Amino acid sequence: MRRLRDMRPGFMLDHMFTRRHLAEYLDGELDARGRDRLRDHAHRCPSCHRLVATLVQMLDGLRGLGQAPPRTGSPISDSVIARLRDEPG
Amino acid sequence: MTPAPSKMTRTSYAVILRFTGESAEAEEVVREAFLRAWRGIDRFERRSQFFTWLYRIGLNEAKRRAGRRPPAEPLSVEEGALEQTADFTHAPEPRAEQPDLREVLERAVRALPEGYRAPLILRDVEGLSTDHAAEIMGLKQAAFKSRLHRARLAVRDAVDAYLTGEDA
Numbered sequence: 515m516r517r518l519r520d521m522r523p524g525f526m527l528d529h530m531f532t533r534r535h536l537a538e539y540l541d542g543e544l545d546a547r548g549r550d551r552l553r554d555h556a557h558r559c560p561s562c563h564r565l566v567a568t569l570v571q572m573l574d575g576l577r578g579l580g581q582a583p584p585r586t587g588s589p590i591s592d593s594v595i596a597r598l599r600d601e602p603g
Numbered sequence: 604m605t606p607a608p609s610k611m612t613r614t615s616y617a618v619i620l621r622f623t624g625e626s627a628e629a630e631e632v633v634r635e636a637f638l639r640a641w642r643g644i645d646r647f648e649r650r651s652q653f654f655t656w657l658y659r660i661g662l663n664e665a666k667r668r669a670g671r672r673p674p675a676e677p678l679s680v681e682e683g684a685l686e687q688t689a690d691f692t693h694a695p696e697p698r699a700e701q702p703d704l705r706e707v708l709e710r711a712v713r714a715l716p717e718g719y720r721a722p723l724i725l726r727d728v729e730g731l732s733t734d735h736a737a738e739i740m741g742l743k744q745a746a747f748k749s750r751l752h753r754a755r756l757a758v759r760d761a762v763d764a765y766l767t768g769e770d771a
Contacts, residue, residue, distance in 0.1 A: 537752040
């Protein structure tokens with residue numbers, strides 16, 4: 515494991531930058547310079563590398579859930595229309 | 604353009620089912636949301652799209668029903684998770700095969716506290732824009748983003764535990 519004294523100057527600043535701007539990075543809202551800084555740090559920091567990698571993997575998985583939407587047994591729209599027909603007025 | 608009713612029911616059902624985890628209840632919630640929308644159509648102010656309004660009614664109904672159930676053990680979305688610097692340096696390598704990742708994700712999403720579950724479903728599962736999802740939730744963008752990120756970190760922890768075999 516890397517010790518603090520072995521780390522190059524600025525490592526902890528980059529580390530904090532990565533944690534602070536992770537959400538913007540994941541949403542593609544970080545500018546090119548910020549993206550490079552974050553990626554460069556994640557490449558050298560095992561902890562951040564793992565954090566970013568699993569978040570990206572998780573987001574892929576969540577998008578996959580949305581692409582295979584659950585199906586209903588019967589068309590809900592039919593039963594909604596039937597109920598609306600029964601509505602007074 | 605407003606989607607056709609059948610598409611609206613399908614999409615609403617998908618969102619609500621992810622929220623409730625129960626297909627019968629999700630169908631009831633969607634029906635109730637449509638009926639409420641129909642009855643309250645005069646109150647629809649056109650400041651947002653009809654679908655946005657319908658989503659909001661559906662999510663509020665789902666939350667109302669969830670509030671009547673005894674709370675399950677939720678995932679922690681403690682503030683400050685963003686700044687934590689946990690050391691994963693010596694964590695085990697991820698499992699090669701992941702046949703149950705989908706189930707782990709579904710379970711983790713359902714275990715989120717309500718106020719965090721909906722942002723994640725709307726944004727990351729359904730792929731709505733941050734603007735649209737925040738509008739449905741009735742939240743300002745900054746508040747929405749904060750909840751979304753905390754929800755992501757909580758679900759990520761569950762995924763990480765699964766990948767490293769710590770959930771077994």
